[in-house]
Amino acid sequence: MSLIPSLQKTAQWLQPSYIVAGPITAIDPQTLWGKGIRGLVLDVDQTLAPRRQLVLPETVRHWIEQVRPRFKLYLLSNNLNRRRILWVARQLDLPYCLAARKPSRHSLRQVLKTINLPPAQVAMVGDRLFTDVLAGNRMGMMSLLVEPIASDGRPSRQNRLYRMELRLLRALGRFTISGDLPTPTQGRDRKS
Numbered sequence: 001m002s003l004i005p006s007l008q009k010t011a012q013w014l015q016p017s018y019i020v021a022g023p024i025t026a027i028d029p030q031t032l033w034g035k036g037i038r039g040l041v042l043d044v045d046q047t048l049a050p051r052r053q054l055v056l057p058e059t060v061r062h063w064i065e066q067v068r069p070r071f072k073l074y075l076l077s078n079n080l081n082r083r084r085i086l087w088v089a090r091q092l093d094l095p096y097c098l099a100a101r102k103p104s105r106h107s108l109r110q111v112l113k114t115i116n117l118p119p120a121q122v123a124m125v126g127d128r129l130f131t132d133v134l135a136g137n138r139m140g141m142m143s144l145l146v147e148p149i150a151s152d153g154r155p156s157r158q159n160r161l162y163r164m165e166l167r168l169l170r171a172l173g174r175f176t177i178s179g180d181l182p183t184p185t186q187g188r189d190r191k192s
């Protein structure tokens, strides 16, 4: 196998369906609903709560209450710390799965089975390309890349990894221009 096709494949799988301009709370539930999405699988660390913080930003609680009535929700974290994930899940009263090993599809498959929705109707939401986006894309789900969140609900300034991954995405974008690959994500959802 030559190098270019394998890079193209990687580029395709790392391409989020949408790059959200802001943290998870910038996602407009109505827009997702209009696109046929009925379930959301949510990453926890830096997506719902800043790393090493247990208290969720008020904006996150509010956003969850907004989406809860219409969407099936499930937390999916690679974190091994049961106490932390359980604490977050209890605060939001949501089902959870920890030690998910994203980008492995194993846990995602279980979650989809539990919420009883096909991949096309579920979006994976997270702040990392190589875990959240890759896992969602490999499952054939919509993938939303969000900015890491700070304790005040705004985008975190501790986001070097996120910035690096965005730069990588731009570099890989070169490989998505030709061939039968999907159009690279250009539009940024700016709804809030």
Ligand SMILES: [Mg+2]
Pocket: 043, 044, 045, 046, 047, 126, 127, 128
């Ligand atoms: Mg995360």
